[in-house]
Amino acid sequence: MNQVGDVLESWPSDLFEIRTTSYGGRACFATRDIPADTEVLVINRSLGNSICHEFRKEVCSSCFQYEYGRTMKVRLPRGYSQIAPKGAGLWFCNEGCRGQFLSQDHIKHLVEAYETLEQNWVSQRSKRKAEESAENIEYAVEITAADVDRAWNRLECEWVQKVALLKLSRRSCFLPVIDEAEFACARFVTNCLFTLLTADENSPQILAFQCLQSNELPKIQKFPPLLQLQQNVYKTLKILLPPFLNSALNIEIFRHILGSEYGNSFGIWQLEEDSDSREYLGYWVLPEASFFNHSCAPNLEKCRRGNCMTFKLTTPVHKNQELCVDYKGILHLPVQERRNVLKDNWFFDCGCDRCLSETLVKKA
Numbered sequence: 495m496n497q498v499g500d501v502l503e504s505w506p507s508d509l510f511e512i513r514t515t516s517y518g519g520r521a522c523f524a525t526r527d528i529p530a531d532t533e534v535l536v537i538n539r540s541l542g543n544s545i546c547h548e549f550r551k552e553v554c555s556s557c558f559q560y561e562y563g564r565t566m567k568v569r570l571p572r573g574y575s576q577i578a579p580k581g582a583g584l585w586f587c588n589e590g591c592r593g594q595f596l597s598q599d600h601i602k603h604l605v606e607a608y609e610t611l612e613q614n615w616v617s618q619r620s621k622r623k624a625e626e627s628a629e630n631i632e633y634a635v636e637i638t639a640a641d642v643d644r645a646w647n648r649l650e651c652e653w654v655q656k657v658a659l660l661k662l663s664r665r666s667c668f669l670p671v672i673d674e675a676e677f678a679c680a681r682f683v684t685n686c687l688f689t690l691l692t693a694d695e696n697s698p699q700i701l702a703f704q705c706l707q708s709n710e711l712p713k714i715q716k717f718p719p720l721l722q723l724q725q726n727v728y729k730t731l732k733i734l735l736p737p738f739l740n741s742a743l744n745i746e747i748f749r750h751i752l753g754s755e756y757g758n759s760f761g762i763w764q765l766e767e768d769s770d771s772r773e774y775l776g777y778w779v780l781p782e783a784s785f786f787n788h789s790c791a792p793n794l795e796k797c798r799r800g801n802c803m804t805f806k807l808t809t810p811v812h813k814n815q816e817l818c819v820d821y822k823g824i825l826h827l828p829v830q831e832r833r834n835v836l837k838d839n840w841f842f843d844c845g846c847d848r849c850l851s852e853t854l855v856k857k858a
């Protein structure tokens with residue numbers, strides 16, 4: 495994986511740079527005095543996104559518009575009926591959004607891949623019902639890094655190599671029956687592979703992605719069934735993805751996509767409502783925005799406009815001051831509760847100035 499130095503060469507903003515901190519890995523620091531309300535970063539393309547299963551017909555696949563439970567009106571145009579007779583699980587709020595989505599280079603490969611996953615999802619319906627009631631798996635108490643590596647090595651040696659020797663028509667016997675979470679995850683990884691194949695490999699987005707911190711181990715330790723979920727998704731994609739996207743799929747990239755997703759994704763929230771009543775529609779990964787650390791006294795606010803995300807200063811900052819966001823909407827909580835939320839969800843002990851000063855006051 496790349497070093498941050500490579501990312502900085504083509505960094506999209508000259509207002510801040512990435513440096514290593516003493517308390518929490520890398521973070522972003524202002525390169526000059528900057529006034530309040532400045533947008534320090536604007537991102538127009540995600541590495542990948544995932545819409546929660548229950549919202550997939552109700553959220554625009556292009557701008558994430560959500561209209562209070564109404565199914566989106568616009569589907570793929572007639573010209574796509576050959577490669578995507580079931581509509582590839584894509585819904586749009588209007589033809590402009592559909593046009594924008596379909597205008598991406600090589601988009602037919604993504605549509606074809608989504609359609610294949612969609613057809614598999616529908617065809618497994620009856621098997622899924624039978625499996626759901628049969629499931630009763632026990633998991634080890636504490637999984638180690640070596641356990642995770644071993645599980646993937648086993649999959650590579652015993653499953654990938656065996657399936658690769660089979661004729662295409664025989665491979666479907668080795669398809670796992672997947673559930674909603676696995677289906678959504680398969681679409682997310684497909685979306686990421688598409689971006690990795692079609693974006694400029696020297697773009698800040700791709701270079702930043704390669705440097706993202708992975709939280710694979712703490713996440714699997716906290717939710718052991720995830721390892722099985724990931725392997726089911728990998729098997730599904732290895733068998734079903736058409737050649738263009740399959741050419742980019744290997745275990746290393748797959749683990750990095752999911753490992754980095756766990757600590758670096760941003761929620762996609764309904765826009766029209768306030769923060770107490772808005773729906774959580776899904777999430778997306780924005781690698782260039784993933785070097786902002788959390789602070790319980792942040793100076794940046796995130797704002798989504800359609801499929802564009804901006805990071806704007808809420809106060810003026812001085813040269814060398816750190817630029818931070820609030821990861822979880824927890825600023826109103828007492829210090830120990832904030833720290834528990836961050837530890838449970840993001841696996842870190844918050845080292846921000848506010849936590850340090852409030853903890854010291856408590857101890858004094």
Ligand SMILES: C[S@@+](CC[C@H](N)C(=O)[O-])C[C@H]1O[C@@H](n2cnc3c(N)ncnc32)[C@H](O)[C@@H]1O
Nearest residue numbers: 518519520707784785786787788842844845846
């Ligand atoms: C989105 S990344 C931010 C960039 C990260 N520091 C890096 O080097 O890639 C989130 C991770 O940064 C670290 N981090 C962010 N905010 C922190 C804080 N307030 N205190 C300690 N660690 C923090 C944690 O390891 C967290 O999982």
